Amino acid sequence: HPFCPISFLLDADDLKPHDVGIEPSMSCFKNADSKGPPRVTYLHFYDCPKFSFGIFCLPKSAVIPLHNHPGMTVFCKILFGSMHLKSYDWAKSAPDNDNNALETSDGARLAKVNTDAVFDASSETTVLYPENGGNLHCFTARTACAVLDVMGPPYNRADGRDCSYYDESPYLSSSGGDARYSWLKENHSTFEMKGVQMPQRFIV
Numbered sequence: 001h002p003f004c005p006i007s008f009l010l011d012a013d014d015l016k017p018h019d020v021g022i023e024p025s026m027s028c029f030k031n032a033d034s035k036g037p038p039r040v041t042y043l044h045f046y047d048c049p050k051f052s053f054g055i056f057c058l059p060k061s062a063v064i065p066l067h068n069h070p071g072m073t074v075f076c077k078i079l080f081g082s083m084h085l086k087s088y089d090w091a092k093s094a095p096d097n098d099n100n101a102l103e104t105s106d107g108a109r110l111a112k113v114n115t116d117a118v119f120d121a122s123s124e125t126t127v128l129y130p131e132n133g134g135n136l137h138c139f140t141a142r143t144a145c146a147v148l149d150v151m152g153p154p155y156n157r158a159d160g161r162d163c164s165y166y167d168e169s170p171y172l173s174s175s176g177g178d179a180r181y182s183w184l185k186e187n188h189s190t191f192e193m194k195g196v197q198m199p200q201r202f203i204v
Contacts, residue, residue: 013124015148017079020045020055021198022146024080028057028194029144038062038141041194052154056193058083058141065191066138066166066184074128074151081145082120087134088184089114095171095178108185110171111136118142136166136184165189 017023028041038059046053056064058081066086088111094100102110114134119126128134139147155161164186171181 013077015077015079017146020079020148022055022057022079024144024146026057028196029059029146031059031061039194040064041196043196043198045198047154049153051150051152053150054148054198055079056139056147056149058139058145058147060141060144062141064139064193065189066136066168067189068136068164068166069128069130069151070135070161070164071130072135072151072153072155072161073130074149075125076128077125077148078119078121078123079146079148080121081141081143082118083142083145083147084118084140085115085126085134085137086113086140087115087128087137088112088182089132089135091181095173095181096175100173104183104185106185108169108183111182111184113180113182120145165191 031038091110166184
């Protein structure tokens with residue numbers, strides 16, 4: 001039977017790398033070019049109008065920059081390795097009744113930290129939603145790691161679900177800084193991943 005997102009949600013915490021045909025010795029988990037940043041590889045298993053399913057493969061120190069998931073729900077499970085995850089949601093109000101606006105004149109928006117922690121294969125599946133749960137996030141690999149990812153619905157520019165990247169800057173108020181908040185401003189990122197289409201036999 002075809003891969004089912006419901007069965008994934010039920011079984012994700014028990015998934016092992018061999019269940020999806022990967023292992024840490026694969027070349028995509030090694031930094032082949034010591035002169036540049038480690039390259040992220042995306043193993044693409046399946047997509048349809050309702051969801052997509054794949055695995056991000058990060059060599060040690062690789063980074064997936066801060067980006068958003070507009071109108072999407074995303075399930076992530078680390079299959080092996082460890083990574084630092086930082087995520088935000090758009091702020092609905094400024095902290096401590098501060099009178100600062102939620103958007104600056106140069107287009108930066110105020111966001112509140114949802115998660116700032118290290119995760120590994122023992123961590124449970126994380127879920128982000130369109131309006132909460134850390135809809136904007138970035139990954140930094142502490143070791144080589146693999147992250148299984150299910151997005152529903154998937155990115156689709158024509159439907160208003162394009163991926164945007166952001167720069168962070170500290171939030172400052174009249175009473176000082178507040179580490180729970182940051183200004184996020186969309187940038188013109190040059191981040192690219194290597195995409196690999198995986199055999200359909202891994203999702204049956």
